[in-house]
Amino acid sequence: MRQIRPTTALIDLDAVVFNWQQLTALVGPRCPVIAAVKGDAYGHGAVAVARALQTAGARHFGVALVEEGASLREGGVTGLVLCMGGVGRHGADVAVEAGLTPVVYDVGDAERLDAAARQRGTRLPVHLKVDTGMGRLGVPLPDWTRFLDRIAHLRHLDVEGLMTHFAESENPDTTFTLEQARRFQTAVASARRRGVHPRILHVCNSGAILTQPILRLDAVRAGIALYGLAPAEWLSGRLPLRPAMRVESQVLFVRDLPAGASVSYNRRFVTKRPSRIATLPVGYADGWPRALSNRGEVLIGGRRCPVVGTVCMDLCMVDVTEVQSPVETGDPVVLLGEMGQERLDANEIAQAAGTIPYEILCGFSERVPRRHGLGQ
Numbered sequence: 001m002r003q004i005r006p007t008t009a010l011i012d013l014d015a016v017v018f019n020w021q022q023l024t025a026l027v028g029p030r031c032p033v034i035a036a037v038k039g040d041a042y043g044h045g046a047v048a049v050a051r052a053l054q055t056a057g058a059r060h061f062g063v064a065l066v067e068e069g070a071s072l073r074e075g076g077v078t079g080l081v082l083c084m085g086g087v088g089r090h091g092a093d094v095a096v097e098a099g100l101t102p103v104v105y106d107v108g109d110a111e112r113l114d115a116a117a118r119q120r121g122t123r124l125p126v127h128l129k130v131d132t133g134m135g136r137l138g139v140p141l142p143d144w145t146r147f148l149d150r151i152a153h154l155r156h157l158d159v160e161g162l163m164t165h166f167a168e169s170e171n172p173d174t175t176f177t178l179e180q181a182r183r184f185q186t187a188v189a190s191a192r193r194r195g196v197h198p199r200i201l202h203v204c205n206s207g208a209i210l211t212q213p214i215l216r217l218d219a220v221r222a223g224i225a226l227y228g229l230a231p232a233e234w235l236s237g238r239l240p241l242r243p244a245m246r247v248e249s250q251v252l253f254v255r256d257l258p259a260g261a262s263v264s265y266n267r268r269f270v271t272k273r274p275s276r277i278a279t280l281p282v283g284y285a286d287g288w289p290r291a292l293s294n295r296g297e298v299l300i301g302g303r304r305c306p307v308v309g310t311v312c313m314d315l316c317m318v319d320v321t322e323v324q325s326p327v328e329t330g331d332p333v334v335l336l337g338e339m340g341q342e343r344l345d346a347n348e349i350a351q352a353a354g355t356i357p358y359e360i361l362c363g364f365s366e367r368v369p370r371r372h373g374l375g376q
């Protein structure tokens with residue numbers, strides 16, 4: 001159906017390509033940047049993003065799910081698609097069929113992948129994952145050598161890579177990141193002693209790419225930086241990055257309220273003065289967090305306008321009293337991005353909502369159409 005409601009996410013694919021080029025230049029030609037396009041490319045549209053990167057020369061992509069990898073292949077994405085979440089109990093056949101490169105941390109998964117590869121008469125490249133302190137996915141370090149021994153006979157698996165994931169690489173205190181790196185080197189050494197010689201060692205996410213040059217190894221995995229954001233505010237000057245998502249809408253309705261009038265559910269905002277209040281066609285069903293109630297801001301008429309009252313499912317209200325020319329229905333609104341001299345970025349919105357920019361970007365729901373373009 002054609003779009004009727006004006007709330008839209010504009011995705012600047014040029015910006016994603018620019019960010020990828022910046023990262024590639026930073027890490028150097030011998031260290032491919034694995035573009036993390038999981039979570040629908042952090043809300044930017046995985047196939048569109050991966051294809052734009054592919055056209056620019058990218059050959060390495062990372063997804064979380066087998067389904068995400070398969071849909072990249074259907075969308076014409078070639079090259080390495082690293083399935084970072086593993087394949088689980090039911091994903092081995094699809095992963096092999098789609099030519100994905102699974103991350104393996106479980107003996108059962110390894111056996112199922114080996115069987116699926118054997119059935120198709122191929123040898124499947126896999127990356128093993130060791131847990132050095134993230135406590136999420138990966139073979140726990142104490143089990144590492146036993147794990148290697150248990151998968152050693154699986155002749156249809158080619159251990160191409162070895163990886164781990166950092167828990168807090170964006171933390172200015174690097175103690176734990178460096179400890180994780182040390183544990184990783186221990187795991188690599190014990191793999192080599194067992195005759196396992198992976199060609200690609202990779203540990204860095206955006207935070208570590210920006211702060212730990214010596215840990216860039218044979219490849220890096222970049223997510224948030226690819227979309228134009230540093231993983232923490234203090235890292236934002238490290239590399240020129242361009243935010244790739246802009247979210248726009250238009251004023252749906254405006255009214256003038258006297259002092260003492262309440263706005264939205266549970267009357268959590270009461271006007272202190274005669275106020276002009278605009279209703280916007282965006283709410284928490286669109287991924288505009290309810291936590292922004294009485295906390296967030298939007299841009300209208302080139303000014304910051306505070307969100308007033310509770311954010312509803314489909315709507316929210318903003319105070320436009322201070323905007324110079326009276327705000328009317330249909331006036332443009334920026335929820336994320338620039339207008340005139342003002343800019344709202346995902347970090348700022350995340351701070352107001354008590355979350356991280358990743359969740360803001362991923363959070364814009366399917367109800368907000370993505371419009372992909374170049375150089376918006």
Ligand SMILES: Cc1ncc(COP(=O)(O)O)c(C=O)c1O
Pocket residue numbers: 036084165204205206207221222223224225231
């Ligand atoms: C295994 C893995 N590698 C890399 C990334 C990319 O992280 P970031 O977006 O911080 O660069 C992620 C995302 O969380 C991940 O799960």
